[in-house]
Amino acid sequence: MPPVPAGRRLPVLPAxxxxxxxxxxxxxxxxxRCVFCVSGQLTAQGLARPLPAGLALAALAQAAARGARKVTFLGGEPTLQASLLPAIARAIDLGFTAIVLFTNGVKTARAGYIDEILALGAARSFTGFEWRFSIQGGDEASHDHVTEKxxxxxRLVAGLRHLRDRGQHLTANACINTxxxxxxPGYVDLVREHDIRQLHLDQVRPRDAGQRSDAELRAMMPRYSDQAPFFRAMLDRFDREQGPDFDINxxxxxxxxxxxRAAQIHHDGESTLTVAADGEHLSQPWDKYADKRSDKFHPPACAACRFRPRCNGIFSKYAEFHGTAEFIPVPGLSLGPAAPRASADLSSGSSGLSLGPAAPHLSSGPARSADPPAMKYRTLPNSDLQLSxxxxxxxxxGGEGWGPDxxxxxxxxxxxxxxELGINWFDTAPLYADGRADQRLARALGARRHxxxxxxxxxxxxxxxxxxxxxxSPANLVxxxxxxxxxxGLDVLxxxxxxxxxxxxxxxxxxxxALAELRAAGKLRHVGLCNYNPAGLRAALAHDIGLVSLQTPYSMVRREFEHGLRDMVLGTGPEGQPVQRLGVLAYETLCRGLLAGAHTRSPPSFPGTDLRAHDPRFREPSWTRLHxxxxxxxxxxxxxxxxxxxLAVAWxxxxxxxxxxxxxxxxxxxxxxAAQALGLLSQTRVWRALQPHIDVCRP
Structure with a gap:
C-alpha cells in the first residue's frame, strides 16, 4: 500500500x-503479506517498527497549516497502529472535513471497533469518514492468494457488512497483479453487494514492492495487453449492471x-502531499504524483500518440521485462470547428415538429466538439464478444459501388x-470490391487487428x-x-x-x-448469419451449433426485423425480464445515406456502377415520402x-x-x-417528436 520502504531516500522533487x-x-x-507490497515484506522480515504517535500528530498540524482539509491514513494496516485513534481525533480538531481510513478489514471485522471510531467522531459532531478497503481480488480465492493470508x-467482507449496515461511505482499491x-469482472458483484461507491484499480509499481529480485518482480507484473480483456469485461459489466456513471478508474x-476506455484511465490525481514511514521516522511531505512519474518513461513512438499529454508512460522495469512492442500510438484526433447550421425553432413551423418548451439540454447540447460521447459496449449473448x-x-x-473510390x-x-472513437469491431466481406476492402482494412489496422x-x-x-x-457448399466455405x-492477416476469424x-x-x-468443423480447427471463434428471414433463422437455430449473431437490415424506413425476427431473438426470463437469445447486428441504418441529410432537394443521380442508381427508394414515388x-x-x-x-443511428x-x-x-x-448517436439515446422528448414522421415512412 505505501510508497516508501524503510530507510529509502526519496528522489529529489520540487518543493x-x-x-x-x-x-x-x-x-x-x-x-x-501482499506479493506486491513493501509493508508486507518488511513485516515478514520483522522490520516494521511502530512509530510514535507524536510524529503523525505533527504531520497533521503541518498539513492543516498548508490548507489541507482531507487526510488519508495509510499503513501497512493503519488500524493496527496505536497512533490511529489519536490521529483521527487530532484531524477532526484541526478542522479536516474528510478522513479516509485505508484498511484491509482486519479490525473492522469487529463491529465494536467500528463503533469506537464512529463514537469518537460523533463526540466531535464529525461524520465525514470514508472507509477505503484494500480488496486485492474480485473473488475470495484471488484476494487470499494475493495477500497470502x-x-x-x-474478515474484509465482515467489515464491509458492518459498515454498510451503519450507512458508512465505502470505497475500494486494489493493485492488479499476476x-x-x-x-x-468479479469486482462488479462486490460493488453491488456492499454498496461500494468508488473503485480504483492500479498497476504494480516496482519501486513500491520492496527489495525484490527481478524474477519476483517479473512474476508479479503481467503484460498490460494480457489484462486488457479482463478490464474490458469488468467495465462492460459495470456499464450494464451499475450504469455508466459508476465511479471507477x-x-x-x-x-x-x-x-x-480512456475516460476510465487516470495517471495523476488531485494534488496530494504524502508523508510516509521512513525507518523510525516520517518523511518530509512530498508530491505524490510527481514521485509516481519519476520512474517512468515514454518510448519514442509515444510522441505521435493523442494521449501523450495525459499519459505518464511505462515503468522502466516493465519495459525491461516485457519490451515496448505492445504500445502502439493512437493517432491524433483532429476536429475543426463545425460549420454552422441554419437556425430552427422546433416548437412550431412548417415541419410540424414540437418538442414543447425549449429546454437547456436540447437547445445547447450535446454540441459538436472534439470530445464525442463515450462509446458504449454490448456483449453478444452466449459469447465473449464485447462489441462497441x-x-x-x-x-x-473498398471503393466499389458507392461512388468514387x-x-x-x-x-x-x-x-x-x-x-479513436472507441469502435472495436469492423464489418467486412470478400464480396466488397473483390477483397480490396479486406486488404485496406488489414493495412489500416496493422498489428491492432489481432x-x-x-x-x-x-x-x-x-x-x-x-x-x-x-x-x-463445404468446399467453398473452407x-x-x-x-x-x-x-x-489473421490466425483466427x-x-x-x-x-x-x-x-x-x-x-x-x-x-x-462445415463451419463447426472450421471452428473446431481453430480457424474461427464464433458463427453468425446475415440476411436470413424468420423461417431460415428458425431452421439454423434448430441445428444448434451455437450461433451468436444475426446481421440484418434495420432502419427507420426498413422494418422487416420487426415482423418475426425480433420475436425469435428476444425471449422472457424466469422473472419476466426480457432476455436476448441472439445478438443482432443492424446494418443499413442510414438507408444507404437517405437519412444522413446529404440529399436535400430533388432525387439524386448516381452513375450506373453505384448501387443507389438501382434503388427505388432514391426515385419517385418513394423519394418524396422518405425525403x-x-x-x-x-x-x-x-x-x-x-x-x-x-439521430437515425440512435433510433x-x-x-x-x-x-x-x-x-x-x-x-x-x-x-x-454517426458516433454522436451515443449522446442521444435517452432524449425521450426528441423521440416523441420524431415518432409521427417515422411512422409515416413505415413500410
Missing amino acids: PGPAAQVEIQLGHACNN PGSFQ RSYRSL VGNLPFCVMPE ALGLGCWTL PGEAAAADTVAAAI DLVIATKVGARKDASGHAHSDL ADVEASLRRL PLLQIHWPCERGTPLAASLD RLSQALSTVATRLQVEPAA VLRQPGISVAVVGARSPAQIRG
Whole structure:
C-alpha cells in the first residue's frame, strides 16, 4: 500500500505547494503479506517498527497549516497502529472535513471497533469518514492468494457488512497483479453487494514492492495487453449492471492498451502531499504524483500518440521485462470547428415538429466538439464478444459501388477515426470490391487487428457476369475462410457470418456442420448469419451449433426485423425480464445515406456502377415520402447541434432486440457524425417528436 520502504531516500522533487489533501502513513506493520507490497515484506522480515504517535500528530498540524482539509491514513494496516485513534481525533480538531481510513478489514471485522471510531467522531459532531478497503481480488480465492493470508477475504467482507449496515461511505482499491487480474469482472458483484461507491484499480509499481529480485518482480507484473480483456469485461459489466456513471478508474494503464476506455484511465490525481514511514521516522511531505512519474518513461513512438499529454508512460522495469512492442500510438484526433447550421425553432413551423418548451439540454447540447460521447459496449449473448455499440462497415472503404473510390489514405484515416472513437469491431466481406476492402482494412489496422474484432462473411461469390450468388457448399466455405485469413492477416476469424442464404442447393445442415468443423480447427471463434428471414433463422437455430449473431437490415424506413425476427431473438426470463437469445447486428441504418441529410432537394443521380442508381427508394414515388423524414431529422439535428445520421443511428440502437449497429463511412467526418448517436439515446422528448414522421415512412 505505501510508497516508501524503510530507510529509502526519496528522489529529489520540487518543493510541495499547497494541496487540498494529505496522506499519512502511520507505519508499515500489516497482517497481510501482499506479493506486491513493501509493508508486507518488511513485516515478514520483522522490520516494521511502530512509530510514535507524536510524529503523525505533527504531520497533521503541518498539513492543516498548508490548507489541507482531507487526510488519508495509510499503513501497512493503519488500524493496527496505536497512533490511529489519536490521529483521527487530532484531524477532526484541526478542522479536516474528510478522513479516509485505508484498511484491509482486519479490525473492522469487529463491529465494536467500528463503533469506537464512529463514537469518537460523533463526540466531535464529525461524520465525514470514508472507509477505503484494500480488496486485492474480485473473488475470495484471488484476494487470499494475493495477500497470502487464508481467511483475509472473509474478515474484509465482515467489515464491509458492518459498515454498510451503519450507512458508512465505502470505497475500494486494489493493485492488479499476476495473481488477481483474471478475477477483475468479479469486482462488479462486490460493488453491488456492499454498496461500494468508488473503485480504483492500479498497476504494480516496482519501486513500491520492496527489495525484490527481478524474477519476483517479473512474476508479479503481467503484460498490460494480457489484462486488457479482463478490464474490458469488468467495465462492460459495470456499464450494464451499475450504469455508466459508476465511479471507477484504472490507474497507470497506458492509454494505448485500451483507448476506447480512456475516460476510465487516470495517471495523476488531485494534488496530494504524502508523508510516509521512513525507518523510525516520517518523511518530509512530498508530491505524490510527481514521485509516481519519476520512474517512468515514454518510448519514442509515444510522441505521435493523442494521449501523450495525459499519459505518464511505462515503468522502466516493465519495459525491461516485457519490451515496448505492445504500445502502439493512437493517432491524433483532429476536429475543426463545425460549420454552422441554419437556425430552427422546433416548437412550431412548417415541419410540424414540437418538442414543447425549449429546454437547456436540447437547445445547447450535446454540441459538436472534439470530445464525442463515450462509446458504449454490448456483449453478444452466449459469447465473449464485447462489441462497441457502433461498428464500422467497410464496404465503402473498398471503393466499389458507392461512388468514387475514397482511396487508400482516406480508408486508413476513417479506420483510425473509428478507433479513436472507441469502435472495436469492423464489418467486412470478400464480396466488397473483390477483397480490396479486406486488404485496406488489414493495412489500416496493422498489428491492432489481432486485438480488435473483425466480422467477415462467407458464401457470396460473383459469377462471370459480375452477379453475386450464394454458394454454401463445404468446399467453398473452407476456401473462403482460408482466403479471408490470408487477406486479413489473421490466425483466427473472431466472427464469421454466412453472407446470404444458399442459392445453390447445399442443405443448411451441411453448411453449418462445415463451419463447426472450421471452428473446431481453430480457424474461427464464433458463427453468425446475415440476411436470413424468420423461417431460415428458425431452421439454423434448430441445428444448434451455437450461433451468436444475426446481421440484418434495420432502419427507420426498413422494418422487416420487426415482423418475426425480433420475436425469435428476444425471449422472457424466469422473472419476466426480457432476455436476448441472439445478438443482432443492424446494418443499413442510414438507408444507404437517405437519412444522413446529404440529399436535400430533388432525387439524386448516381452513375450506373453505384448501387443507389438501382434503388427505388432514391426515385419517385418513394423519394418524396422518405425525403420528408430526412427533413425532419435535419431540423431536429440543427436544434441539437448533431448530424442527422446520429439521430437515425440512435433510433436503431434504442430498439428492442438490437445489440449493435453497423455504420458505413467514407471519411472520418462521417463516422464521427454517426458516433454522436451515443449522446442521444435517452432524449425521450426528441423521440416523441420524431415518432409521427417515422411512422409515416413505415413500410
